[in-house]
Amino acid sequence: MIDPYRVLGVDLTASDETIRAAYLAAIRESPPERDRERFESVRTAYEAICNHRRRLAHALFDCSLPTIDDLLSAVSSDFVPQPPTERRLLRLLGAK
Amino acid sequence: MSRKHRPALSRPTPAGTPVSPETHARQVLDAGLYREAIELYKNLLKQERRSEWLDGLAASYAGRAKELASKGMLQEALVVWRNRSTLCGKSLAEGPYLDWLLRTGAHDAALRLLTPTGDAAATVDADLETRLAAVALTAPDSATAQLAADSPLRRHRATAQAAIAACCRGDLADLDEQLRGIPFRSPYRDLRFILKALLLVGNDPAQAAGLIARVTVDGPFERLAAVVRAGVLPDRRWLLALLDLDEEGRHLLLEIKGCPENRRSLLLEVAELARAGVPPTPTRVVDLLLRRSRGLPATAARLCRRLLPYAEKRLAEYQNAFGPLGEAESERILALAAQRRGATNHSESHWLRAVRLFSTEEAPLQAALILRYLFDLIVGDQDASDYDDECTTWLERSLELDPDDRATHLKLIRLHRQGQNLKAARASVETALARFANDPAVLLEAVETALAGNAFKKAVTLAKRLLDLDPINSKVRALIGRAHLSHARKQIRLHRPEAAGKELDLADEWLATAHERSVSKLLRGLSAADASATVLLREAVGELGGKLLAAWHVLLESIRVGSQPAGELRRAAPDLSGMPVPREVLTVMHAINALGENESKALRTVLDTLRAPLKRAAAGDFSESERISICETLLSREERVLLQAYADAGLRRWPERPLFVYLAIFAKHGKGAFFAMSERERQALEGALKKALEDGDQRTVLRIRDLMGPTGYFSGEDSDDSDDDDGFGDFVDDLPANPRDVFNLLISMGGHNEVIRMAREVLPDSKFRPLERAAGGNRKKLAEMLIELLVESLANLDLSSLIAPPSGGLPKPRPPAPKQPVQDDRQKGLFDD
Numbered sequence: 001m002i003d004p005y006r007v008l009g010v011d012l013t014a015s016d017e018t019i020r021a022a023y024l025a026a027i028r029e030s031p032p033e034r035d036r037e038r039f040e041s042v043r044t045a046y047e048a049i050c051n052h053r054r055r056l057a058h059a060l061f062d063c064s065l066p067t068i069d070d071l072l073s074a075v076s077s078d079f080v081p082q083p084p085t086e087r088r089l090l091r092l093l094g095a096k
Numbered sequence: 097m098s099r100k101h102r103p104a105l106s107r108p109t110p111a112g113t114p115v116s117p118e119t120h121a122r123q124v125l126d127a128g129l130y131r132e133a134i135e136l137y138k139n140l141l142k143q144e145r146r147s148e149w150l151d152g153l154a155a156s157y158a159g160r161a162k163e164l165a166s167k168g169m170l171q172e173a174l175v176v177w178r179n180r181s182t183l184c185g186k187s188l189a190e191g192p193y194l195d196w197l198l199r200t201g202a203h204d205a206a207l208r209l210l211t212p213t214g215d216a217a218a219t220v221d222a223d224l225e226t227r228l229a230a231v232a233l234t235a236p237d238s239a240t241a242q243l244a245a246d247s248p249l250r251r252h253r254a255t256a257q258a259a260i261a262a263c264c265r266g267d268l269a270d271l272d273e274q275l276r277g278i279p280f281r282s283p284y285r286d287l288r289f290i291l292k293a294l295l296l297v298g299n300d301p302a303q304a305a306g307l308i309a310r311v312t313v314d315g316p317f318e319r320l321a322a323v324v325r326a327g328v329l330p331d332r333r334w335l336l337a338l339l340d341l342d343e344e345g346r347h348l349l350l351e352i353k354g355c356p357e358n359r360r361s362l363l364l365e366v367a368e369l370a371r372a373g374v375p376p377t378p379t380r381v382v383d384l385l386l387r388r389s390r391g392l393p394a395t396a397a398r399l400c401r402r403l404l405p406y407a408e409k410r411l412a413e414y415q416n417a418f419g420p421l422g423e424a425e426s427e428r429i430l431a432l433a434a435q436r437r438g439a440t441n442h443s444e445s446h447w448l449r450a451v452r453l454f455s456t457e458e459a460p461l462q463a464a465l466i467l468r469y470l471f472d473l474i475v476g477d478q479d480a481s482d483y484d485d486e487c488t489t490w491l492e493r494s495l496e497l498d499p500d501d502r503a504t505h506l507k508l509i510r511l512h513r514q515g516q517n518l519k520a521a522r523a524s525v526e527t528a529l530a531r532f533a534n535d536p537a538v539l540l541e542a543v544e545t546a547l548a549g550n551a552f553k554k555a556v557t558l559a560k561r562l563l564d565l566d567p568i569n570s571k572v573r574a575l576i577g578r579a580h581l582s583h584a585r586k587q588i589r590l591h592r593p594e595a596a597g598k599e600l601d602l603a604d605e606w607l608a609t610a611h612e613r614s615v616s617k618l619l620r621g622l623s624a625a626d627a628s629a630t631v632l633l634r635e636a637v638g639e640l641g642g643k644l645l646a647a648w649h650v651l652l653e654s655i656r657v658g659s660q661p662a663g664e665l666r667r668a669a670p671d672l673s674g675m676p677v678p679r680e681v682l683t684v685m686h687a688i689n690a691l692g693e694n695e696s697k698a699l700r701t702v703l704d705t706l707r708a709p710l711k712r713a714a715a716g717d718f719s720e721s722e723r724i725s726i727c728e729t730l731l732s733r734e735e736r737v738l739l740q741a742y743a744d745a746g747l748r749r750w751p752e753r754p755l756f757v758y759l760a761i762f763a764k765h766g767k768g769a770f771f772a773m774s775e776r777e778r779q780a781l782e783g784a785l786k787k788a789l790e791d792g793d794q795r796t797v798l799r800i801r802d803l804m805g806p807t808g809y810f811s812g813e814d815s816d817d818s819d820d821d822d823g824f825g826d827f828v829d830d831l832p833a834n835p836r837d838v839f840n841l842l843i844s845m846g847g848h849n850e851v852i853r854m855a856r857e858v859l860p861d862s863k864f865r866p867l868e869r870a871a872g873g874n875r876k877k878l879a880e881m882l883i884e885l886l887v888e889s890l891a892n893l894d895l896s897s898l899i900a901p902p903s904g905g906l907p908k909p910r911p912p913a914p915k916q917p918v919q920d921d922r923q924k925g926l927f928d929d
Contacts, residue, residue: 081298083266
């Protein structure tokens with residue numbers, strides 16, 4: 001399974017317009033002549049969730065196999081990047 | 097240092113060759129025997145303190161120290177290195193000494209290397225300062241107080257520490273300010289990029305990657321730089337890099353990524369999965385997520401839920417971990433799980449329960465989507481008429497729930513039309529048109545449905561509506577022309593020549609090809625019997641070549657308009673005396689292919705008249721592919737007389753071609769060739785089978801095998817016992833008395849499909865369909881279940897009435913019919929029609 005929402009960087013409640021905008025941005029960033037593989041995955045993702053009917057069908061019937069990226073994305077979606085703590089940073093540099 | 101006695105070492109110099117002690121010491125050193133070399137050089141230096149011997153001793157100490165360090169004996173290595181410095185007058189700070197100090201945590205000692213008293217022989221240089229930058233930064237103030245006041249390590253230390261503090265507060269502005277205070281040549285210079293990148297890892301990894309790329313590998317802050325390098329990698333790659341970091345590095349990376357403390361071990365497990373290099377199995381993922389479900393976000397629950405069809409037994413566990421599932425959602429999961437196991441019948445019942453639940457949950461779109469999915473799952477690309485009406489009602493119900501799906505409207509119209517249910521097709525067209533009044537695809541289906549029901553006027557009206565929307569649609573233009581032609585035929589059949597003439601006038605406006613216009617003229621000629629009509633008829637015949645092809649059209653059209661074909665042929669007077677040219681024969685075959693099954697009777701009548709010229713043409717100069725194409729057309733129409741003429745001619749021309757052997761024998765004996773063919777023909781077929789196998793012509797192999805009957809029945813050893821003329825009658829007489837044995841014999845002859853086919857003929861849908869579902873697509877299982885049912889049903893019947901029923905009931909076992917041809921590349925493209 002390559003989660004189309006993750007590929008396009010949109011959330012589950014995104015509207016048709018948001019998804020289309022994300023799709024266009026993604027293919028501008030990875031046109032087929034530059035990165036064919038990425039382009040294909042973006043297009044596949046868009047086709048899977050481009051409208052309400054497709055999104056529902058994806059939710060109902062998709063049970064394709066998971067990738068590590070899907071798993072990582074699922075368990076890290078609530079991560080909020082933090083600055084390092086000084087103690088840990090200095091310990092990494094060799095402080096006792 | 098270990099003083100263990102070493103075993104005797106092989107001497108670098110052969111015994112008996114006298115060498116000087118100096119040479120011997122060099123040879124021992126070069127051989128890597130450092131302990132021995134140290135002793136030898138010490139002995140030499142007792143004689144005289146020569147500089148080259150001192151260098152030799154220093155090299156021996158260095159070698160020995162590195163040897164120890166490589167074994168992890170860092171303390172011992174440091175002692176040896178200090179001996180080297182003391183005894184040989186070498187600088188302590190050179191070589192790996194500093195690294196070993198840092199690795200053993202002797203930071204104070206490392207800093208002392210920079211003090212004037214630390215090592216009198218050492219040259220305090222910028223490189224050493226750079227290498228000690230991280231040590232100086234984290235060492236206590238007392239340790240750095242011993243550094244020279246003008247040392248950059250001391251002067252920039254406070255600024256670097258302030259930058260670290262700003263970084264850890266997330267204060268980008270202050271960080272920039274502090275970093276500006278660290279000069280380009282400062283030992284702390286790498287911090288200018290590392291700290292900035294560290295703050296950007298989470299929010300702007302691309303910029304962070306650009307910054308960290310400017311930091312050299314193995315710099316003084318390498319451990320910190322390695323964390324940043326790992327952090328900027330995308331997707332799973334940062335996880336893989338995480339595993340390469342040490343414990344402190346991992347903690348720092350997970351911290352800046354924002355990973356909560358209680359999820360770190362889960363992340364490391366995921367990283368280990370990533371390191372395995374193969375995608376994780378769904379059950380493994382479900383297991384991992386359920387085992388560590390506490391505090392996981394909703395996305396993890398969603399992933400787990402989507403993978404439950406692979407682990408349906410964990411459904412209860414999932415609900416304990418992530419909360420209850422709706423009833424409809426549970427049914428969805430069970431349906432997918434059953435589908436995955438191949439239990440189609442279970443899957444169907446779960447899906448239908450989900451439809452009911454979604455419908456009551458006011459989620460009609462979900463219910464509609466499931467019904468369409470179920471139709472595709474059960475029927476797929478197969479002919480829907482092979483299934484009961486329930487499958488079609490799924491689509492109808494889905495449109496009630498979601499009437500806006502145009503594709504389903506179109507699919508339903510086509511299904512009804514293909515199933516000859518024109519009343520339902522018209523109703524579906526009306527429903528679709530009510531919602532998509534100006535949709536070209538819907539209008540096209542409406543046109544085709546009207547044509548299928550001979551509603552020509554309606555078809556033309558709809559087609560014109562379609563043309564208003566899509567003026568250059570050539571398909572529609574052709575359809576309108578043909579609709580007028582069909583209507584004209586109808587009018588001629590009803591003896592309304594004027595109305596027919598008007599229709600033909602209209603048809604001429606739309607018909608694009610000269611050939612079609614000639615057919616139109618031909619119909620004008622057939623619409624009346626007077627002299628002017630005859631003139632038109634003969635003009636049309638002339639335009640159509642005046643020979644075989646023209647005769648074909650005259651005969652066919654006269655049948656279509658209800659005239660006497662023989663009389664009309666005489667009136668049209670085409671020339672059928674000579675031998676038709678190959679092009680004409682091929683065109684006629686093309687026309688035969690274009691005829692619908694409903695016109696097979698008309699075809700038979702036409703061929704009754706044209707058989708003689710077509711048979712004469714069999715000797716014509718056709719290419720191999722043309723001849724095969726003709727034979728296939730004749731075979732498909734079961735026109736065995738002509739097939740034999742063309743196949744025999746083909747066999748004479750290409751005697752090595754197995755297909756012509758098959759066609760010739762099939763043409764001679766038909767499907768009963770298994771019983772009727774001679775020994776000589778059987779041998780020819782066996783030879784052809786062998787050749788087809790060698791050629792890889794699987795299609796012909798299957799056809800020949802089918803024709804030759806079940807393996808062993810017609811084997812060479814028993815051939816003398818068989819009766820060629822009455823084989824089938826004897827076969828029936830020899831049938832076993834037990835019904836089960838009859839069916840088993842049927843399986844041996846025709847395979848499971850033959851039993852299923854036969855059962856379909858005798859069983860009502862209500863009995864057949866449940867068994868088909870219960871078999872879950874397994875043909876063998878289905879055949880066995882059907883046999884059980886049939887044997888039970890027949891238990892009280894006389895078997896002889898089964899074997900040869902007067903009418904209806906079970907048919908006689910018969911030799912297997914030719915299977916559906918398997919595509920063979922070499923015959924590809926020959927049978928487009």
